[in-house]
Amino acid sequence: MNRRAFLEASARLAALAALGQLGACIPSQPFKFEKDPFTLGVASGDPLPDGVVLWTRLAPDPLTGGGMGTAPVEVEWLVANDEAMKDVVRSGTYGATGDLAHSVHVEVSGLEPDRVYWYRFRAGGAESPIGQTRTAPAAGTMPQALRFAFASCQNYSQGYYTAHANLAREDLQVVFFLGDYIYEGTARGDIVRDYSKRGWSFTLADYRDRYAQYKTDRDLQSVHAAFPWIVTWDDHEVENNYAGGIDKEDPRNKAALIERAAGYQAFYEHLPVRTPRPQGPELKLYRSLSYGGLAKFFVLDTRQYRSPEVALCREPEQTPSGYCPASVDPARTMLGAEQRAWLLQGLGDSPSSWNFVTQSVRFAQQDSSSELGKHIFDGVDNWMGYVADRQMILDRFTGTRNPVVLSGDSHVNFVYDLKRDFADPASATVGTELLVTSISSDGDPFVEQTQFTPPLKNPQLRFFDNHRGYVRCTLEPTRLTADFRAVSTVRKPIATVSTTATFVVDDGKPGAVRA
Numbered sequence: 001m002n003r004r005a006f007l008e009a010s011a012r013l014a015a016l017a018a019l020g021q022l023g024a025c026i027p028s029q030p031f032k033f034e035k036d037p038f039t040l041g042v043a044s045g046d047p048l049p050d051g052v053v054l055w056t057r058l059a060p061d062p063l064t065g066g067g068m069g070t071a072p073v074e075v076e077w078l079v080a081n082d083e084a085m086k087d088v089v090r091s092g093t094y095g096a097t098g099d100l101a102h103s104v105h106v107e108v109s110g111l112e113p114d115r116v117y118w119y120r121f122r123a124g125g126a127e128s129p130i131g132q133t134r135t136a137p138a139a140g141t142m143p144q145a146l147r148f149a150f151a152s153c154q155n156y157s158q159g160y161y162t163a164h165a166n167l168a169r170e171d172l173q174v175v176f177f178l179g180d181y182i183y184e185g186t187a188r189g190d191i192v193r194d195y196s197k198r199g200w201s202f203t204l205a206d207y208r209d210r211y212a213q214y215k216t217d218r219d220l221q222s223v224h225a226a227f228p229w230i231v232t233w234d235d236h237e238v239e240n241n242y243a244g245g246i247d248k249e250d251p252r253n254k255a256a257l258i259e260r261a262a263g264y265q266a267f268y269e270h271l272p273v274r275t276p277r278p279q280g281p282e283l284k285l286y287r288s289l290s291y292g293g294l295a296k297f298f299v300l301d302t303r304q305y306r307s308p309e310v311a312l313c314r315e316p317e318q319t320p321s322g323y324c325p326a327s328v329d330p331a332r333t334m335l336g337a338e339q340r341a342w343l344l345q346g347l348g349d350s351p352s353s354w355n356f357v358t359q360s361v362r363f364a365q366q367d368s369s370s371e372l373g374k375h376i377f378d379g380v381d382n383w384m385g386y387v388a389d390r391q392m393i394l395d396r397f398t399g400t401r402n403p404v405v406l407s408g409d410s411h412v413n414f415v416y417d418l419k420r421d422f423a424d425p426a427s428a429t430v431g432t433e434l435l436v437t438s439i440s441s442d443g444d445p446f447v448e449q450t451q452f453t454p455p456l457k458n459p460q461l462r463f464f465d466n467h468r469g470y471v472r473c474t475l476e477p478t479r480l481t482a483d484f485r486a487v488s489t490v491r492k493p494i495a496t497v498s499t500t501a502t503f504v505v506d507d508g509k510p511g512a513v514r515a
């Protein structure tokens with residue numbers, strides 16, 4: 001038994017032992033909820049060919065700590081072949097405990113590959129909504145199509161989730177969420193709907209209540225109930241622009257690490273991730289998931305191990321290359337040595353037809369200087385602050401089949417050619433980046449902008465658009481098609497959706513082309 005399996009088994013045994021004690025205290029009175037405990041909906045995630053993670057959290061009072069007290073509660077889970085939940089194929093019980101906010105993470109196995117299933121939970125006489133999920137295709141098969149979407153940045157206070165309402169109606173097998181699932185801060189900017197608890201999240205109780213408020217949204221719940229999700233985080237799950245690669249022994253970092261441990265635990269408690277529970281300020285989130293031989297998704301963690309952000313340097317300190325000296329320092333890292341070695345090895349070894357680097361922040365270079373002959377690469381929070389790691393990945397892309405980077409964080413859409421050497425516009429395009437706008441963050445655009453012509457200073461940029469929405473993809477063995485979907489507004493609870501642009505990437509031809 002490995003360490004993870006041991007820890008999980010120990011936790012389960014402890015929970016069941018506690019349940020036994022609970023049952024002994026009140027043997028003849030079955031426990032009944034007075035209020036619906038399934039206020040946060042249901043979710044599934046991290047699909048494998050034989051299983052999926054099922055999630056819920058018991059929270060009859062979601063906005064004030066959950067209302068569950070500390071006693072463990074037994075939760076029954078069911079997986080069925082049919083939406084009416086008549087033909088149950090797997091079932092079991094899970095001991096939900098107060099130390100994890102009565103969250104439930106069931107790792108179901110023994111399912112058939114590439115199949116739709118339905119699931120629900122029961123506890124204390126209450127029944128959850130029914131969710132739909134889907135397993136991944138079997139290893140060794142070549143699926144003829146994979147339909148997926150990706151999204152990021154869902155600031156609750158800055159807009160309604162009209163993008164989610166439309167996303168839930170798409171015909172998809174899986175959804176990727178690339179970070180900023182919550183915003184830890186107080187509501188700011190143009191506030192469309194306020195938080196019930198204002199201020200900043202710093203304690204575990206604060207983060208839990210913030211997640212709970214996000215997850216009470218019916219449109220967000222509907223996307224979770226419709227498809228399995230594969231999730232990574234960005235900064236706002238803990239704190240704006242934080243960098244986790246700090247010295248854990250340095251007493252000056254103590255407060256930051258306590259806050260991070262709270263943020264990581266609340267993230268774990270609210271998402272359907274296939275990871276061991278966090279150990280203080282550590283949670284191993286990076287992982288890969290495959291869809292037969294068609295696609296492999298390398299899901300990165302660009303926060304936990306990154307070197308501290310460099311200060312933005314302007315002239316005269318700027319180097320001739322336009323980068324801050326620290327940004328190109330090979331001693332600094334975005335991924336940390338372990339994750340970077342895992343990614344480079346995985347990209348080199350992958351037999352998949354398409355290889356997606358699924359992560360939070362902008363990967364490509366973008367020059368923000370308007371003067372010809374001058375450069376400003378001021379994206380110190382994204383990969384422009386970590387040039388050495390980026391170059392190692394770009395170099396590895398030359399030996400990788402169809403590498404595509406999926407990103408978020410910018411609150412606008414971008415499509416980039418990824419150049420082997422960004423300093424030389426004539427160098428080979430070795431990959432493609434599709435960067436998705438926000439679900440709601442920054443609200444409706446003041447002036448709507450959609451641009452297809454590459455700007456003179458940034459010839460690698462193929463598309464820019466500033467609507468709210470998500471990206472819907474169809475992947476076939478020889479072609480990736482990406483539809484940039486835009487909603488008409490996030491200022492009202494109901495909106496229409498339309499396709500602003502469609503780009504395709506053909507097998508063996510890195511770089512996206514407008515369809």
Ligand SMILES: [Fe+2]
Binds near residue numbers: 153154236409410
């Ligand atoms: Fe964001």
